[in-house]
C-alpha cells in the first residue's frame with residue numbers, strides 16, 4: 001500500500017493559475033471529501049490525479065515513482081466525472097463488459113446489487129437514462145472497478161434525496177467490502193460528514209484545510225456574547241468571521257481554545273457543524289467588526 005502524493009503541483013490554463021504548488025499526501029484506504037466553491041479547482045485536481053490531464057509543473061508520485069502519462073497505471077486509478085465518455089447508444093450491460101475488459105476485473109456482484117437497488121435495467125442504453133440515473137450508473141461502475149484510488153467528481157449531482165442516501169450507503173458498503181481510497185468532491189457538505197474520514201478544502205488555488213473530520217470539527221467554534229468580552233476572549237485566535245445580531249455578537253473561529261484562558265459566564269461557546277465551518281472557511285475575505 002502506498003500513498004499518492006503531489007509535489008509542488010501547479011496547473012495553469014493559459015495565464016490563469018488554477019492550482020498552485022499543492023503538496024498533498026493521500027493515504028491508502030481512506031475516504032476523503034474534496035470541497036471547494038464553484039471554480040475552486042476540484043475537477044482539475046482529480047483529473048490530474050487520474051492522469052486525464054497533465055499538470056503544468058510539479059508531479060504526482062506513487063510507490064516512489066513519478067507518474068507520467070505513459071507510465072500511469074490505468075487499473076489503479078479511476079475517475080468518475082461528468083466527462084465519462086460512455087457511448088450513449090451502448091447498453092449498460094455492454095459498458096460493464098467493456099469496462100471489465102479494460103480494467104482486468106470488475107465487482108459484478110456489487111454492480112448487480114446496485115443496479116437492482118436503483119431499479120436500473122442493464123439492457124437500457126445510456127441515452128435512455130435521465131441525468132441523475134447517468135450519474136448513478138457512472139458511480140456504480142466506479143465503485144466496481146478494481147482501482148486502489150477512486151475519484152468521484154460530484155457523484156450526487158442531480159440525485160434526489162432518497163437516491164443520495166442510498167448512494168452514500170453503497171459507497172460505504174463498497175469500501176467495507178474492499179478498502180481503497182475514495183476521494184469525492186461535492187457541494188453537499190453536511191451530507192458527507194459521516195461518510196468521510198478526511199477533508200480537503202481548496203480555496204484561492206491552494207489547499208487551505210487538510211484535516212481529519214474530527215480535528216476540523218474540534219477546532220471550529222462559534223463564540224457568542226457581549227462584543228467586548230467575546231473580542232477579549234478571542235484575542236490572538238484565528239477568527240474567520242464575526243456578526244452582530246442585536247446585542248449578541250458572535251465570532252467564528254478555527255483554532256484550539258486556549259487552555260489557560262478563563263471563559264466568562266456571559267459568553268457561550270458552541271461547535272460549528274461541517275457546513276458552517278466550510279462556509280466560514282471559504283467565504284470571500286471581508287472586513288471583520290473587530
Ligand SMILES: Nc1ncnc2c1ncn2[C@@H]1O[C@H](COP(=O)(O)OP(=O)(O)OP(=O)(O)O)[C@@H](O)[C@H]1O
Nearest residue numbers: 013014016018036037038039040041042043044045
Ligand atoms: N479546459 C479548461 N480550459 C480553461 N479553463 C479551465 C478548463 N478547465 C477548468 N478551467 C478553469 O479552471 C478553474 C477550475 O475549474 P474546475 O472545474 O476544476 O473547478 P471546480 O472546483 O471543479 O468547480 P465546480 O464546483 O463549479 O464544478 C475554473 O476557473 C475553470 O474555468
